[in-house]
Amino acid sequence: MHFKARSGEALADATLQANLRKFQSTGFTALRANAVAEFGPELFEKLRGEGAAIRDRSLDSMDAWLERFEAEAVRRGATVLFAETRAEACELLVEICRRHGVRKAIKSKSMLSEEAGVNEALAANGVTPIETDLGEYILQLAGEPPSHIIAPALHKSKEDVADLFEAHHHAPRKDDIPRMTREAREMLREHFLSADLGISGGNFLIAETGSGVIVTNEGNGRMVTTLPRVHVCITGIEKVLPTLEDFSTLLRLLTRSATGQAISNYVSLFTGPRGRQDRDGPEHMVFILVDAGRTNLVGGDMQEMLRCIRCGACMNHCPVYRAVGGHSYGWVYPGPMGSVLTPSYVGLENALDLPHAATLCGACSVACPVKIPLPELLRKLREKQVDRGLRPWREVAALRLWAWTAQRPRLYALATAIAVRFLRFLGGRDGMIGMLPFGGEWTRGRFFPAPKSGRTFRSLYAARNRGQTPVSLLSHNQPALRKRNQR
Amino acid sequence: MRVGLFVTCLVDLMRPSIGLAALKLLEDAGYEVTVPAAQTCCGQPGWNSGDRKGARALAERVISQFEECRYVVVPSGSCAGMIRAHFPEVFASEPAMLAKARRLAARTYELTEFLTKIAKRASVSATFDGTVTYHDSCSGLREIGVKAQPRQLLAKVAGLKLVEMEECETCCGFGGTFSIKYGDISSAMAEKKCANIEASGARAVVLGDLGCMLNIEGRLRRRGDAKTRVLHVAEVLAGTTEG
Numbered sequence: 001m002h003f004k005a006r007s008g009e010a011l012a013d014a015t016l017q018a019n020l021r022k023f024q025s026t027g028f029t030a031l032r033a034n035a036v037a038e039f040g041p042e043l044f045e046k047l048r049g050e051g052a053a054i055r056d057r058s059l060d061s062m063d064a065w066l067e068r069f070e071a072e073a074v075r076r077g078a079t080v081l082f083a084e085t086r087a088e089a090c091e092l093l094v095e096i097c098r099r100h101g102v103r104k105a106i107k108s109k110s111m112l113s114e115e116a117g118v119n120e121a122l123a124a125n126g127v128t129p130i131e132t133d134l135g136e137y138i139l140q141l142a143g144e145p146p147s148h149i150i151a152p153a154l155h156k157s158k159e160d161v162a163d164l165f166e167a168h169h170h171a172p173r174k175d176d177i178p179r180m181t182r183e184a185r186e187m188l189r190e191h192f193l194s195a196d197l198g199i200s201g202g203n204f205l206i207a208e209t210g211s212g213v214i215v216t217n218e219g220n221g222r223m224v225t226t227l228p229r230v231h232v233c234i235t236g237i238e239k240v241l242p243t244l245e246d247f248s249t250l251l252r253l254l255t256r257s258a259t260g261q262a263i264s265n266y267v268s269l270f271t272g273p274r275g276r277q278d279r280d281g282p283e284h285m286v287f288i289l290v291d292a293g294r295t296n297l298v299g300g301d302m303q304e305m306l307r308c309i310r311c312g313a314c315m316n317h318c319p320v321y322r323a324v325g326g327h328s329y330g331w332v333y334p335g336p337m338g339s340v341l342t343p344s345y346v347g348l349e350n351a352l353d354l355p356h357a358a359t360l361c362g363a364c365s366v367a368c369p370v371k372i373p374l375p376e377l378l379r380k381l382r383e384k385q386v387d388r389g390l391r392p393w394r395e396v397a398a399l400r401l402w403a404w405t406a407q408r409p410r411l412y413a414l415a416t417a418i419a420v421r422f423l424r425f426l427g428g429r430d431g432m433i434g435m436l437p438f439g440g441e442w443t444r445g446r447f448f449p450a451p452k453s454g455r456t457f458r459s460l461y462a463a464r465n466r467g468q469t470p471v472s473l474l475s476h477n478q479p480a481l482r483k484r485n486q487r
Numbered sequence: 488m489r490v491g492l493f494v495t496c497l498v499d500l501m502r503p504s505i506g507l508a509a510l511k512l513l514e515d516a517g518y519e520v521t522v523p524a525a526q527t528c529c530g531q532p533g534w535n536s537g538d539r540k541g542a543r544a545l546a547e548r549v550i551s552q553f554e555e556c557r558y559v560v561v562p563s564g565s566c567a568g569m570i571r572a573h574f575p576e577v578f579a580s581e582p583a584m585l586a587k588a589r590r591l592a593a594r595t596y597e598l599t600e601f602l603t604k605i606a607k608r609a610s611v612s613a614t615f616d617g618t619v620t621y622h623d624s625c626s627g628l629r630e631i632g633v634k635a636q637p638r639q640l641l642a643k644v645a646g647l648k649l650v651e652m653e654e655c656e657t658c659c660g661f662g663g664t665f666s667i668k669y670g671d672i673s674s675a676m677a678e679k680k681c682a683n684i685e686a687s688g689a690r691a692v693v694l695g696d697l698g699c700m701l702n703i704e705g706r707l708r709r710r711g712d713a714k715t716r717v718l719h720v721a722e723v724l725a726g727t728t729e730g
Contacts, residue, residue, distance in 0.1 A: 004669065011671055319658045323675045357669065359662025359676075360535060362629035376576075382537030391537070395664075399533050403541025406496070406527040407548065416500050432708050441667045445674025446705035449501070457494050457503035461510075461522055 003353040007324040016155055020325055023154050028316040031260025032367070039256060051253045052371040054246045055307035058238075062298060065207040065240045066289070072210030076272030078285040082237070089290045090121035093199070093232060096286060097127045100230050102196040108214065108221035109133040110201025111149055111310060112235050112290055114332045115345070118199065129199075130191045132220040134184055141168045147326030147334060150258050150312040155325050188220070198224035198282065200270075202235030203310070204250065205289070208243045211271040212287060215254060215264045222268050231270065231282035237289045238306040250309055253369035258311040293345035301380055305340050307370040314364035314374055320357060329354065336364040336374040343381055349390055355381035413458055420451045427451070490518040491556030493549070493595075495566045496528040497697035505697070508725035509562040509598055515725075516606040523552040531569040534577065535663050546570075546577045550587050558605060559595040562721045564627015564696050567597040572630040597627055598721055599636040599695060611640060613726030615647040619718070620689035622680070622703065623656045624696035637695055637720045644723060652687035654679075661698040677706035684715060691716035693723055 010016055036044045058065055070080040083089035089112070097105070105127055107113065119129040119140075131140040135153035139146060141164045146152030153161070158177060165180055166173040169187060174180045200221060202212040212233040214221045225231050241247050255261040274281030297303050315321040315335025326334030330351070331342045339358060343351040360375040368374065385391050405412050426433045427450020436448045453460070490513055494506040513520045530545030549570065553559045561567040571592045578584040602608045621641065627633035641649055660666065660676025667673075680703055684692045692715065694700055704717040722728045 007669070007672055011675055319660070319676050319679075320669075320672060323672050323679075356665065357672075359625065359658050359660065359665045359673075361625035361658035361662065363625070363656075363658065366629055379535060379537070382535070383539055384537070386537035386539075395536070396538070399536055399538045399541055402528070403530070403533050403538065403545060406545055409525040409527060412527050416496075420500055430708075432705070439667050441670030442673075442705070444670050445709065446677060446702065447709045449701050449704045449708070451501050453503050455503065457499040457506040458524070460503050460507065462524075 003328055003330060003357050006330060007328040007357075010324040010328050015157065015160075016325055019155050019157050020322060022157075023151075024322050027154075028151075028259055028312070029367075032257055032313060032316070033260075035256040035260040035262065038262075039252075044256070047249065047253055048369055048371055050249050051309075051369050052307060054241065054249055055309070055370050058241050058246070059298065059303060059306050062238065062240060065242055066237060068207040068242075069205050069210055069240055072208065073272065073287060074210070076210050077275075078210065078272045078287060080287045080289065083288055083290045083292070086116040086290065086292045089116045089234060089288055089292070090118060092288050093118060093234065094121055094125045094127075096230065096232060097122065097125065097197060100196065100284065102127055102230065104128045104130065104191065104195045105197040105199050106130050106132050106191055106195040106224050106228065107136070107199045108201065108216065108224040109136055109152070110199065110234055111146075111332060112201055112292075113199065114146065115292060116234070116290065118234070127197075130188070130195065132188050132191065132224060133216075134181065134218055134220075137184060137188065138164060141165075145327070145332070148312060148315060149310055149333065149337075155327065192220075192223050192227055195228045196230065198226075198228040198231045200225050200231065200233050202233045202239055202287075203254070204247050205235065205240040205287070206244055206247055206269070207240055209269075209271055211269045213247060213270075214268050215251065215266075216268070217259070217261075217265040219266055222266055225268060225270050226280050226282065229282055230284045230286070231273075232286045232288060233270065234288040234290065236294055237291055238294050250369075254309050254311050257313040257367065257369040297344055302340070302344055302377055304372050305337070305344065305377055307372055308337055308341075309370060310337075311369055313367040313369065314372075317363040317367040318358070319361065319363065320359065329357070336378070337372075340374060340377045340381065348381065348384055348388065352385065352390060355379075355385065413456070416456050417459060420456055421454055423448075424451050424454045488518055489555065489557050490520050490601075491553045491559045492520050492522045493526060493529070493553065493559055493561045493566065493570075494522065495561060495563045495697065497701075498562060501697060501701065502719065504727060505562055505719045505721050508719070508721040508727050509560065511725045511727070512598070512602060512721060513560060513606075515612075516602065516608060518606070521556065526552050529566045529569045530577070531566060531573075532663060534569065534573055539577070543577050546574050546588070547584065550574070550584070550591050553591060553594075554587075557594065558601065559591065560598055560601045561595065562598045562695070562719065564597050564624045564631065564633050565698065567595055567600075568626035568630035570595045597631060597633050597636075597695065599640055599724075600631070600633055602724070603636045603639055608640065608643075611643040611724055613724055614645040615723055615726075615728065617646070617690045618648045618650055618688065619691045619693045619723070620650050620652040620684060620687040621655060621720075622652075622659065622684075622692050622694040622699060624694060624699050625658050627695055628656060633695065637693070640724055641693065641720070647723070650687050650689055652683045652689070652692075654683055659699045659702050661702040663698065666698075666702060673702070674706060677702050678710065681706050681710055681712070685712065690714070691718050693718050693720050695720045 122129045138153045147155040204213040273285040321335040339354040364374045432447035436443045530542035534542035574588040659680040660673040
């Protein structure tokens, strides 16, 4: 099913629409705006520039920084594994489970594990995965994928969650959020204490110290990375940063852009397994660093996309995302960043509609903390589709016909004069076209306003220059003109 | 001083009165205005849809047609944005054309930008009776920074009161071919815009781009609002809105 069909269902889903409206009115955009105002808009602009420069510096020498990261992490007792594909990442993880006799794995939020289908791979190999991020936990109960990268269950209402908890927790139904949250904590506590493996994502990898970082609000991430005897951090290779100083700049940008917080409740850095002096921490610490299409973007015209720090600001500000929600985008990453990442990672031909699922309004790139030119990247993907012959022939023919005609001013003048009269005729007395030929999509939800004058500007201007009609009389509302149009 | 008016294809076809209003504003400001007869389209539809070749051919024509003009004025944020922000990208790998594209970009202004920044209009002779709200078109706002200029000029129109609506900077859902590829999403976005216009209490929405104009007007009428007017800023400033 494609974006169009899925978004059609989303528009018709009254519950989802109500949840999206709530998200928009109480959501992240206002919080971000407040945080930026508090930080100082000019300073924040400067910070965005610094953030983009840090990401570019990291990506330009990604191989070197990854080698440095590996050396530092290994020196501190961690194991670093590289996976070229999503399948390879799952194989490595399953092998770790086998080696350590893992039966149950607790997870904190990791978009890469969604990309790779980690939960399915674990379940197929006799390991029970438990999502411990509240949003992800809700979705695991519901058997649904996330619809937002940092607020995965935003498409669910409080009532939806109450229903799910009642069905799965075998406890009396609760309908206030604090009591529901407490109940989820009680259910999860047991899993935290009995799991053999903790799987986390990684917001950043710090090359100079060999550390992984997660930025969270619920505290589950810290338990996942310290309680079980084995901790696996699975993330994309592009997350590497040279220094802790670079990280501190990006952290300022990340939390403000994501949730409007000056800093998240928890910022956890993990550097190697438990040391002799440490009172807690895992016995084994493994990084699985996954490529899965990322190196294909390095050095090419889509490299800027790899700057992404997964804050979600682009989708929060996207009017299309806010109209149809995240599931419409079909894969792991929704919104503008998803419309660039999905075709880049799963193939242009497998996500034909996504680069077009945007008005190129630019709200995303203005909000992006690392200045990714998302509309420009979407446009480039559209161009690649045309170049590779992936667009419907009628669309390409229409574009070519327009360009061909517009290069021939006489023909263009004739064709447009005819078109204008035809459209004016279709508009009838009220000047509104209810059914537009070749534009039925437009008129399904709107009228198409007909030309107000039966003549083009060029013909009116030419008449003026011939001295036929003074320009002051050429307003479309003038009776003289109207009479002529009716002829 | 010679000013070239780039009318834009949508004004030419759909609302020639806006082109005439722009012409009047420029002539009233004392400029000698030329309107190259062979002008058609800036190439934006092709550029945004991935047809680089078609866009390039049209961009080259625009560059040569306006070569002699000291300034180029466009009554549309998105077409001005195409010339200013994207023509240099179209010719990124052709040094000679790139230089020409940059020279044109540096001389090109959206209408309200030109009137405030270059013509420095101190007064506007038009009058308007009532409250209006202003819709910021995406390309004008985010590609070339049209935000304060139309508001400054509207403030000089006698009798006109501007009230800001909620989310005046949010896309109306037009998006060029998006409006016919994803008509339902586009209409849903237009509906939100119309609801914000209605909630503002204004009796007219003023804007600076034809795409938004057709989209918003089409949705307003479809939802049964026959009275809220949709006006181009050029018509309001030229005083040609009555009737």
